[in-house]
Amino acid sequence: MHYIYMVLVLLIFSGCDNSSKKIDYDGEMLLKQKCAICHNLKMPPDTYEDEKAPPMMAVVFHLKDFMKITMDDEKFSKFIPFVQDYVLEPSKEKSYCDEESLKTYGVMPSQKGNVSKDELKAIAEYMYDFYDQEVYLKEMQEKSAFDALPKGEQLVLKTGCYNCHDTVKNKVGPSFKSIAQSKNKEIISVIQNGSQGKWKQFHNMMMPAFKNKFSKEELKILEEWINSLATIEEIKPWSVKNAI
Numbered sequence: 456m457h458y459i460y461m462v463l464v465l466l467i468f469s470g471c472d473n474s475s476k477k478i479d480y481d482g483e484m485l486l487k488q489k490c491a492i493c494h495n496l497k498m499p500p501d502t503y504e505d506e507k508a509p510p511m512m513a514v515v516f517h518l519k520d521f522m523k524i525t526m527d528d529e530k531f532s533k534f535i536p537f538v539q540d541y542v543l544e545p546s547k548e549k550s551y552c553d554e555e556s557l558k559t560y561g562v563m564p565s566q567k568g569n570v571s572k573d574e575l576k577a578i579a580e581y582m583y584d585f586y587d588q589e590v591y592l593k594e595m596q597e598k599s600a601f602d603a604l605p606k607g608e609q610l611v612l613k614t615g616c617y618n619c620h621d622t623v624k625n626k627v628g629p630s631f632k633s634i635a636q637s638k639n640k641e642i643i644s645v646i647q648n649g650s651q652g653k654w655k656q657f658h659n660m661m662m663p664a665f666k667n668k669f670s671k672e673e674l675k676i677l678e679e680w681i682n683s684l685a686t687i688e689e690i691k692p693w694s695v696k697n698a699i
């Protein structure tokens with residue numbers, strides 16, 4: 456009697472447990488696993504001569520445009536249902552792709568069996584959020600601002616020198632301006648080998664060695680750029696720097 460009661464309790468509890476367990480799909484991972492064989496996923500995308508499919512960024516921007524999606528809840532009412540349906544039952548008629556692209560790529564082969572409707576919900580949600588026009592524009596603007604900086608400053612930004620240095624203010628280490636003005640500076644050898652105790656104010660701080668980080672040419676560029684700051688007055692705008 457007691458034993459049967461126990462089994463019942465177990466059944467009820469495990470039953471409850473099962474029905475409340477929802478699988479959490481990872482849209483990003485699924486997109487990479489299931490769609491990257493044909494669609495380039497980068498934003499902005501790499502371009503190849505023999506693409507099998509339009510890049511995912513182009514697909515999403517294009518769908519948002521053609522579905523005239525203006526509000527984010529249309530992600531659920533329009534975008535996700537379309538992707539779920541199209542990927543499982545694609546056709547020339549349903550496609551928002553123009554004639555020319557359909558000719559180039561052919562209609563997408565149905566992914567039935569490769570991906571489930573629930574997985575597609577997570578994939579489509581991720582696609583909608585990740586391929587965002589505004590984020591893309593902002594990234595492009597930041598990138599072109601970055602590309603317009605002097606090469607030496609680009610190297611400094613990419614290597615994290617600003618964690619310890621500033622152009623005009625002393626920080627963990629001396630400002631680049633005061634380094635440029637210093638009589639016994641050894642810019643290239645200090646960057647390569649590191650240094651401690653050379654600057655009195657910073658005697659308990661250390662400049663790490665960046666031994667094989669830079670080519671000879673890059674070291675020269677760094678030296679020239681730092682030297683060019685000897686007479687700067689203004690603090691340069693940090694907006695770009697903060698964005699990297």
Ligand code: HEC
Pocket residue numbers: 486489490491492493494507508509514517518538541542545549550551552556557560561562563564566570578
């Ligand atoms: C075997 C290659 C292949 C795979 C795998 C693939 N696609 Fe495609 N997909 C294509 C091609 C080709 C097109 C362009 C022609 C078209 O619109 O049917 C396309 C177009 C699309 C479109 C745009 C439809 C339109 O109307 O513009 C969506 C959305 C899409 N794919 C989503 C996905 C998702 C999500 C996955 C992963 C689950 C995926 N695709 C996997 C080949 C593929």
Ligand code: HEC
Pocket residue numbers: 611614615616617618619620627628629634637639640641642643645646650651652653654655657658660661662663665677681
């Ligand atoms: C962890 C902090 C830190 C980082 C990161 C760092 N530095 Fe330094 N740097 C220092 C300190 C501290 C000094 C002062 C060293 C001394 O007094 O000997 C210094 C000094 C220098 C000097 C002075 C050389 C001289 O001869 O007086 C140069 C040039 C320099 N750093 C360039 C760089 C560059 C370029 C980078 C990035 C590649 C960088 N630093 C990254 C802390 C740092």
